[in-house]
Amino acid sequence: MSNSVTEYVVVGDVGGTNVRFAIAKDPKRYGGSVEIEEFWKSPNVNHETFSDALAVFLKTIDVKPQRGVFALAGPMKGNTVTLTNHSCWKVDGDQIAQQFDIAEVLLLNDFAAMARSVPELSLGSGLTNLAEGSAxxxxxIIVAGPGTGFGQAALLPEADNKWRVIRGEGGHQAFAPTTALEAEVYKNLFKRLSYVSVEIVSAGVGFETLLEVMFEVFGVSSQKLSPQQVHDLAKTGDKVCDAVCRIRANAVMTAYGDAVLAFGAKGGVVAAGGVTTALSDFISSPEALSRFYDRGPMSSYMVNVPIHLITSAEAPLIGAAAF
Structure with a gap:
């Protein structure tokens, strides 16, 4: 790897649980497809601050990047971000630039970077089909899905093969129950929280609360289970765990369909986020797909809208570099 100070940009993807860094050859200078090197991942709890994590990563590489682009799971205020689900981390891009002697540091919302990665990916190389269609x-294109939180963005094609990213907070839209079981779950969640969002039902941040409520609804003694244990038990036919997985998957697919209608996103949906990947079997089930495609008088509008799943763990880093 070259030691040029102008050749590489350090990129980062910072969620509520893990931080990931890599080095990319600066696409503004070198053109071509975006490729990343030196992929590095660590739990946030291993580091007191974002700066501490970045310092550890930079010691593992033999280049001094001139630019930095970091995608973070939180709302932007200028060039600063406080992580939504890891609020002890507040990141100031200008301060990071000064501390590490980096000429330019740009902070992005994590789903803006996730969305921007999509044009750099392809089926079989970072993407896979969940539902066939014709974009x-x-x-x-809608890029959305649950991880620790629920992110959502829209990717708009522009002239000369350029793309515009519109970032929203679709995960905080209200959860809308459509079955008797979902209505009962909603009622119990509402008693606890007073506002029930798509994120609370589908993402990691609401998992423990949803699980407790589901045990209440089924009249079963509550258990402390991890998401993986719930998925495993669901596959064995456990009624409570199966219901948890189904309600999460159905909430996700309903949110995707809502976003397609709101944006006129006939370019399709690209599903993202760690929870989406873990629930892929449930999300691609006929029950969940019906939540996406069955839209009453607007069902014909949804015909042939494809749904893809991001399979590359490096996607937000690729998107940050491309951005």
Whole structure:
């Protein structure tokens, strides 16, 4: 690897649970496809601050990057971000630039970077099909899904093969129950929280509360289970765990369909996030797909809208470099 101070940009993907860094050859200078090197991942709890984590990573590489682009799971205020689900980390891009002698540091929302990665990926190389369809190339693409939180963005095609990213907070839209079981779960969640969002039902941040409520609804003694244990038990036919997985998957697919209608996103949906990947069997089930495609008088609008799943763990880093 070259030691040029102008050749590489350090990129980062910072969620509520893990931080990931890598080095990318600066696409502004070198063109071509975006490729990353020196992928590094660590739990946030291993580091007191974002700066501490970045310092550890930079010691593992033999280049001095001139630029930095970091995607973080939180709302932007200028060039600063406080992580939504790890609020002890507040990141100031200008301060990071000064501390590490980096000429330019840009902070992005994590789903803006996730969305921007999509044009750099392809089926079989970072993407896989969840539902076949025919994308309209002139229409927006929705990139969304639950991890620790629920992120959402729209990717808009522009002239000269350029892309515009519109970032929103779709995960905080209200959860809308459509079955008797979901209505009962909603009622119990509402008693505890007073506002029930898609994120609370589907993402990691609400998992423990949802599980407790599901045990209450089924009249079963509560257990402390990890998401993986719930998934494993669901596969054995456990009624409570199966219901947990189904309600999460159905909430995700309902949110995807809502976003397609809101944005006119005939370009399709790209599902993202660690929870989405873990629930992929449930998300691709006929029950969940019906939540996406069955839209009453607007069902015909949803015909042939494809759904893909991001399979690359490096996608937000690729998107940050491309951005």
């Amino acid at each position: 309209c190339k002139e229409s927006p």
